[in-house]
Amino acid sequence: MARIVQKYGGTSVGDVERIKKVALRIKAIRDQGNELVVVVSARAGVTNELLARAKSLAANPSDRELDMLLAVGEQETIALTAIALQGVGVDAVSYTGAQAGIFTDKVHTKAKIKTINAQPIEKDLKAGRVVIVAGFQGINEEGHITTLGRGGSDLTAIALAAAVQADKCEIYTDVDGVYTADPRVVPDARKLPEISYDEMLELASSGSKVMQSRSVEFAEKYGVVFEVRSSFNYNPGTIVKQEVAYMEKVVVRGVAVDKDQAKIIVSNILDKPGSAASVFRALADANIIVDMIVQNVGRNGIANLTFTVPQVDTGKAQKALEPVLDAVGGGHVAVHEHIAKLSVVGVGMKTHSGVAATLFQALADANINIELITTSEIKISVVIDEDRADEAARVAHAAFKLNEL
Amino acid sequence: MARIVQKYGGTSVGDVERIKKVALRIKAIRDQGNELVVVVSARAGVTNELLARAKSLAANPSDRELDMLLAVGEQETIALTAIALQGVGVDAVSYTGAQAGIFTDKVHTKAKIKTINAQPIEKDLKAGRVVIVAGFQGINEEGHITTLGRGGSDLTAIALAAAVQADKCEIYTDVDGVYTADPRVVPDARKLPEISYDEMLELASSGSKVMQSRSVEFAEKYGVVFEVRSSFNYNPGTIVKQEVAYMEKVVVRGVAVDKDQAKIIVSNILDKPGSAASVFRALADANIIVDMIVQNVGRNGIANLTFTVPQVDTGKAQKALEPVLDAVGGGHVAVHEHIAKLSVVGVGMKTHSGVAATLFQALADANINIELITTSEIKISVVIDEDRADEAARVAHAAFKLNEL
Numbered sequence A, B: 001m002a003r004i005v006q007k008y009g010g011t012s013v014g015d016v017e018r019i020k021k022v023a024l025r026i027k028a029i030r031d032q033g034n035e036l037v038v039v040v041s042a043r044a045g046v047t048n049e050l051l052a053r054a055k056s057l058a059a060n061p062s063d064r065e066l067d068m069l070l071a072v073g074e075q076e077t078i079a080l081t082a083i084a085l086q087g088v089g090v091d092a093v094s095y096t097g098a099q100a101g102i103f104t105d106k107v108h109t110k111a112k113i114k115t116i117n118a119q120p121i122e123k124d125l126k127a128g129r130v131v132i133v134a135g136f137q138g139i140n141e142e143g144h145i146t147t148l149g150r151g152g153s154d155l156t157a158i159a160l161a162a163a164v165q166a167d168k169c170e171i172y173t174d175v176d177g178v179y180t181a182d183p184r185v186v187p188d189a190r191k192l193p194e195i196s197y198d199e200m201l202e203l204a205s206s207g208s209k210v211m212q213s214r215s216v217e218f219a220e221k222y223g224v225v226f227e228v229r230s231s232f233n234y235n236p237g238t239i240v241k242q243e244v245a246y247m248e249k250v251v252v253r254g255v256a257v258d259k260d261q262a263k264i265i266v267s268n269i270l271d272k273p274g275s276a277a278s279v280f281r282a283l284a285d286a287n288i289i290v291d292m293i294v295q296n297v298g299r300n301g302i303a304n305l306t307f308t309v310p311q312v313d314t315g316k317a318q319k320a321l322e323p324v325l326d327a328v329g330g331g332h333v334a335v336h337e338h339i340a341k342l343s344v345v346g347v348g349m350k351t352h353s354g355v356a357a358t359l360f361q362a363l364a365d366a367n368i369n370i371e372l373i374t375t376s377e378i379k380i381s382v383v384i385d386e387d388r389a390d391e392a393a394r395v396a397h398a399a400f401k402l403n404e405l
Helices: A016-031 A046-057 A063-087 A119-126 A152-163 A197-204 A213-222 A245-249 A275-285 A311-328 A347-351 A355-365 A386-399 B016-031 B046-057 B063-087 B119-126 B152-163 B197-204 B213-222 B245-249 B275-285 B311-328 B347-351 B355-365 B386-399
Strands: A003-008 A035-040 A092-095 A102-104 A113-116 A130-134 A137-139 A145-147 A168-173 A194-196 A226-230 A238-241 A254-258 A261-270 A293-297 A302-310 A332-336 A339-345 A372-376 A379-385 B003-008 B035-040 B092-095 B102-104 B113-116 B130-134 B137-139 B145-147 B168-173 B194-196 B226-230 B238-241 B254-258 B261-270 B293-297 B302-310 B332-336 B339-345 B372-376 B379-385
Touching: A003 A016, A003 A152, A016 A035, A016 A063, A016 B046, A035 A063, A035 A119, A035 A152, A046 A063, A046 B016, A046 B063, A063 A092, A063 A130, A063 A137, A063 A145, A063 B046, A063 B063, A063 B092, A092 A119, A092 B063, A102 A152, A113 A152, A119 A130, A130 A152, A152 A168, A152 A213, A152 A226, A194 A197, A197 A213, A197 A238, A197 A254, A197 A339, A245 A347, A254 A386, A261 A275, A261 A311, A261 A339, A275 A302, A275 A311, A293 A372, A302 A311, A311 A332, A339 A386, A355 A379, A355 A386, A379 A386, B003 B016, B003 B152, B016 B035, B016 B063, B035 B063, B035 B119, B035 B152, B046 B063, B063 B092, B063 B130, B063 B137, B063 B145, B092 B119, B102 B152, B113 B152, B119 B130, B130 B152, B152 B168, B152 B213, B152 B226, B194 B197, B197 B213, B197 B238, B197 B254, B197 B339, B245 B347, B254 B386, B261 B275, B261 B311, B261 B339, B275 B302, B275 B311, B293 B372, B302 B311, B311 B332, B339 B386, B355 B379, B355 B386, B379 B386
Parallel strands: A003 A035, A003 A168, A035 A130, A092 A130, A102 A137, A168 A226, A194 A238, B003 B035, B003 B168, B035 B130, B092 B130, B102 B137, B168 B226, B194 B238
Antiparallel strands: A102 A113, A137 A145, A226 A238, A254 A339, A261 A302, A261 A332, A293 A302, A339 A379, A372 A379, B102 B113, B137 B145, B226 B238, B254 B339, B261 B302, B261 B332, B293 B302, B339 B379, B372 B379
C-alpha cells in the first residue's frame, strides 16, 4: 500500500466523459489498496470564460473578486470528480482549498502557500476515502479565498504531497513527460526517464511548457519526488528528483527553444556607474522580466546594453525606457522581435568542458548566426534568428547525441 | 440613511447584461447614502446545468457533493456582481455563505439556518462597502458547505435582514408583487400593496409561486417586513408584514389555483382506530406531502379516505399504500390526476361569516362541481375539475370583488 498524490490538469478533466475516465483510473489505483489524494484543475476553458465575463463588467476588477470568481472553476471539478467516483462505487469526498487547510499569504491572484493543515485529509484517508482537492486555491488569514497564479494546481499537488508525506506524486498533464527536445520540432527527441530539479528548472525558464518553475522549486525545497505523465495513456512519464551522481554522466539533458522573447538594444549610452542600474530599474518598475543581459563597452566610453524581454512586453519596455535615456547619455533603443532563444541544459556541464564549443561549432556548421550568449552552471543559451530556431534545435540535439539512450 | 437587504433571483442576474443593470440599480440606492447587503442567486439555468452533469456521472451522488457542486452557481454570481459594481465605481465585496457566517444544521441539500455571525458584514458595511452575499448556501459545524433547498436565497435574505437589523428587505423577482389572482388567468387581478404573513403563507401553500412558505415563516418568526417586487421595472411591489387591524376589513385577499395536485381515494377501509394513521404513516415514510384530507364514514363501519398529493408523487403513493391495504381491511386505491385546487385566502375571514357560502354559490352558479372542501381560519380550499379551474378563479375573484380597491 502506498500513499499517492495525483494531479489532473484542465484538459484531463475537460468534460464529464473525461472526468469519468479519470475516475476509472483513480478507482484502479484505489483497488490496489493505495491511499489517494487527487488534485484537480478547472475544466479546460472555464477559467477563460469566467475571466471574459469579469472583463465585460469592469476594466479593473479587484484581485480579491477575481479570486472569488476563479475559485469556482476548481470547485465544480472537485464535486464532479467525487461524484464520478461515487458513480463507480468509490467512496470519495471533495475539499476546497480552504477546507484542505491550504493557508496562503494575502497576495490575491498570485498567493504563496504558507502552511497546510493536513489533519482533515488524514482523517478521511484513514476512513478509506479518496480525497479530491481543488488545485490553484487557498485561503488567507482573514478568510478570503486566494488563488496561486499560473501553475497553481501543480503547486497544490506538490505541497500536499509534502504535507501528507506521500510516497508518490504524479502530475498528469497532456504531455507524456519531459523530452530531450520538443518532439514536434525534433522528431527523434527522446522521453527522459529521469531529470534533476535543477535541469527541470532551467528547462522551464527556457521555454519548455511542461511546468512552471515555482512548482519545481517548491518540490526541490521539500524534497518531493514527482512524475510528469499523461492522463490519456498508461506510459511511464519522467521522474523529477534530486540530482544523483550518475546523472552527471550525461552532459546535456535536453534542448529548449523559446520563441516568445524579443531582443532590445540600448545603444550609445555612457559607460559610467549607474547607467545599467537605471535602465533595469525602469524595466523592473514596469514589472518587465528581463532574461538575458549582455553589455559591450566600445571606444570613447560609449556602451551598448542588450537584453531579452517577453515579446508581449516590448511596447511597455520602450515606454519605460524613454524617461531614463537622457540620464544615461541620450541612448537609442532598438527592438528585434524576430529572435528565438535556444538553450541546452544538463547538470553534467558542471564537470565537463567543451559543451559551449560543441554547441557553437554545430550552429556554425549549419551557418546559424549567434546574436547573444549567456551561460549558467548547467545551461548555455544563445539568441538566434527565429526562422532558424527549429533547425538549430535539431542541430544541437544531434550534436549532443540526445537521441541515444 | 437606511440599511437595506436586497435579494435578486436567477433571472435578475441571468447574464452579464442583467448583472450590469442590477449593479446600476444598486448604485442608485447606494448613492442616496444607504447601506446595502445584496443576496444573489445562481444565474438562471446554471443550477440545472450543474445537476445534469452530476446526474451523468452518478445515479445517486452524495448530498454533500451535490451541495459542493451547486454552491458554485452563487459563488460565480457574487463575484460577478461585486465586479460589476466596481465597474461602475462602487466599492463592493463578495461573501460566500460560509464567509457571511451563515451556519446551518448538517442536513445537506435542505439545511436549516441555525445562526448567523454578522460581524464581518457589519465591518464591511461600516467601511462603506456594498456587501454581496451568496444566497442558498451556508456551512455546517464540520466546515462542510450546505445548501438550503428550494427558495433558499429568499431565506438567506430574510435571515440576513434579521441578523443585520435591516430597515428594509426587498425580494426582487420576475413578478411585480403579489396579486389578488394570477393575472394571466384573471385579467382584472390587482396587485396588493400589502399582505399579512399568514395570508402570504396560505397563498404559498395554495399554488401561488411567488415565494416558498419557509421564507415567509422565517420572516414572521423574526418580524422581518419585506417587499416582493420586480427587478425589471421600478413599480412598487407588495409589502409582507404582520397583520394589522385594518387588514381585516378586507375579507378575501386573493385567489390561488394549484393544478399540480392529484386526488387519491382509498375506499372500503374499516372504520377502526389506526386505519387513517397507518395510511398516512405509509405516505409519510415515502416522503410524500399530503395536503387536503377528508374522511367519510359510510354504513356498516366502512370508511373512505380522500386526500390530495403532488401529482408527481402519485406512482410513489400507490406503491407506498399497497402494503398497508390488507391491514386496513383490504381497501381500494383510485387516483384522479385531472383535478385542481382553488383557494380563497384572507385574514378577514376570521371575523366574517358567509365566505364559504359566497364561494360555493358562485361556483354553483357557474355550474362548477366541488369534489372536496377543506377550511382553515383564513382559507377555504375546494377541489374541482382541472378544466374548469381558470374559470373558477375568475368567478371567485368577481364574487369577492377583488378587482376593486
